[in-house]
Amino acid sequence: MREDKIFNNTEIAFELKSDSQLERAHFLFKMISIEPLVRIGTAVTNFALKAHLPVEGLIRSTVFDHFCGGVNEDDCLDIIDKMYTKGVSSVLDFSVEGKETETSFDDAMEKILKIINFSAEKDAMPIVVFKPTGFGRFYLYQKKGEGKPFTNAESEEWNRVVARFDAVCKLAKERDVEVLIDAEESWMQDAADELVTQMMQKYNTEKPIVYNTLQMYRHDRLDFLKSQHALAKQSGFYLGYKVVRGAYMEKEHDRAREKGYDTPICESKKATDDNFNAAIRYMLDHLDDMSLFAGTHNEESTYLVMDLMKQKEVAIKDNRVWFGQLFGMSDNISFNLAHLGYNVAKYVPFGPVKDVMPYLIRRAEENTSVAGQTGRELMLIKKEKERRKQVASS
Incomplete structure (x- = not known):
């Protein structure tokens, strides 16, 4: 300690x-x-x-x-401004889940486009975020990831998903606002990863704008990071990753048992911690090629990032390293880091209560x-x- x-x-x-x-x-x-x-x-x-x-x-x-910050963006402004007086930035997170219509997907895209324009004018909001299933049906990602052929209607539907991703990433690059794309369950993630990599190849040509998310309770994610790094070096683009431990563990275990395959989750909490810290080390070793958003409520992992930054003489305000926590949790980490001058952002969820x-x-x-x-x-x-x-x- x-x-x-x-x-x-x-x-x-x-x-x-x-x-x-x-x-x-x-x-x-x-x-x-x-x-x-x-x-x-x-x-x-x-x-x-x-x-x-x-x-x-x-x-x-x-x-x-x-x-939560409020039921809409304007509701959140007071919280955003107050936190920024203490050096803590905000990532507005439209946390509406489970919608499955084309109208709701288009509405979600318009919401994110609006937030990007909003963020571009507000220093307190340098980053935006969205979930892949906010822009398209879970089933569609799963089917594509499993390599099953789409019907003609599904192909058209998938093209609309790609177009939504592209519209958001394009505007993010134009407005110089970083966009974090959340990770979800493993059985839909392959298709999401492939799509986010396409967006990185297209829009991360000068620096990371588009960030994928690595859930390090998955034991395959460190190898995935390394393979993506090799691809990025070969193809000439930058990587951006939000690194987290993960949020769907029980679902992952339950499905693996039900379907009779090995769980993708690390065997223990310690193995997850080690995996998370290994990803942090790898990214900070290759900071010329990638940027890190360390999404963690774990004090030891936070100290590790701070120590590695010091060892590698990475300035505490270097935009390639951000720390992130959820609004309403771990204020002791967020505000004490910001007090020392580090880049810190709180995820501020909003949306109708229901x-x-x-x-x-x-x-x-x-x-x-x-x-x-x-x-x-x-x-x-x-x-x-x-x-x-x-x-x-x-």
């Missing part, structure tokens, strides 16, 4: 939180720490929303407002399942409450 422990500074971490917001955070993480409560709460919330019971106000004032619920449920489940995550949040919040109490009484 490091001696400096910069991420323990709660005054910097929670400076933007009022006492009441701190109390709400304490309450939420306390609830999330109780696994049966998360399961029951998830089921009840889903039922209430489907039955059109009047629960949106309650969701909005508790879990939604803690983990449509964002799958995202919020994933966050709750993730906090419940990741050992130590919720306990760490609670410990830091308690520490800050105690600090404020002492200041008030002195």
